[in-house]
Amino acid sequence: MKWRIFTTLFTLSLIILLFNHSYALQISVENVKDQIIAGDTLLYNIHVTNNEKVTRNVYLAIYPSEEYQLRWNHSSLTNAFSFNIKPGEEVIVPLEIKTTENYRYPEKVTFRCFVKDFGEVRLYGKIWVITISNFSFPSEIDPREYHELNVVVYSNLEQDITQKKLEIYKDGELILSKEVEKNLIPGQNNIPMIIKLNDTQEPGNYKILFSIRLLNSTVGKSTNFTVLGYKRLVLVDQRESSGIGGREMFVTWRNEGTLPVTKKVEFNLSSLDMLLLSEAAPGFKKE
Incomplete structure (x- = not known):
């Protein structure tokens, strides 16, 4: 009987300790930018509140990987970050997770952030892979003629919700801009486009840019070309x-x-x- 009472009291004490321990720090994750194109940066805010009556040292860490780069509080480029938090204080720690453009990520990703003496919190995100593998356009064109721009895009999107745009610049000034109506399907997409400038387009050096925008992320590719002059x-x-x-x-x-x-x-x-x-x-x- 005494053993049972002791076991019950020990279990109760352990529950109280765990309750007090978990109550000491409150940690939550705010998703600032949790859907991106591979190569862009996921953004989170980690909210930490100290409910104890003493100053605590908080240690956060995410397992390092070549697939991404971590940046804490807009400055620290390491896999771990620590700080002191005063009683009753709330600290917001910005976390940036820079992804790699050429890595084929799964659509849904989870990052486990370990917190010393607390446990872990999980950060969830979606990484869409959209890469422009081919981009070809003549290096010299006659503005009176039609020319073909060939673009090859790889995508893992199940549903195309992107905005695609074609732009042409001369000396940094935009001279042509138009939306491209082409739905991306999972896998490789061939996107041929016919380009025609004004017959009297000024001779000189130009840049042609094709870009794909998804939510707050953009991937693009460009090349330079020359518009030839003519006499008539x-x-x-x-x-x-x-x-x-x-x-x-x-x-x-x-x-x-x-x-x-x-x-x-x-x-x-x-x-x-x-x-x-x-x-x-x-x-x-x-x-």
Whole structure:
């Protein structure tokens, strides 16, 4: 009978100790950014409250791995972080988990954060793998012609909720932007696009960018290319009128190309034309 009472009292004491111990620290996890594309960073806030009457030292640790990099409190690039917390105080510890772009993560991930003298808390997230494995576009283009951009995308998305965009820049200035209507399926996706600039697009160096945005994460790829210039002179008007004072000839040309053009114009002049020109323009010379 005494043994049973002792066992009961010991069990009760142990329960009270565990209760007091768990009550001493309150720890919770706030998901700031828990869904990303591989290569981006998961963000969490770990809330710690000290319910004891003494200052406690809190030690947090996550098992290290080549698959990710940890950053605590915007500064510490280690797998562990410790700090002191005063009685009644709440401390919020920001945690960044930087993932690797080329690693094939499972869709759902769990990170176990061990807390000394407390146990562990778990951080949950989703990592979507979206990679652009091929991106090809001609290095030089004629703006009057159509050109093909070939993009190959790998995705593990079960349902495509991304926004895809094509942009072209010149000297940092956006000159073309359009949404790309193409649903991604799990596996490899071929996305061919036809690009056509304005016929009179200014010659020079450009950058073409294709990007995919999922929630707050973006993956993209770009390449540089050159827009070639060309010459195109168009005759707009040519007329002639005669009067008492001689003949008047009018010729109008329009440069519809993108490069400067020098045009030599020839006329058939009569002896009278030559005489009148010599009097009106003493410096005139016949070639």
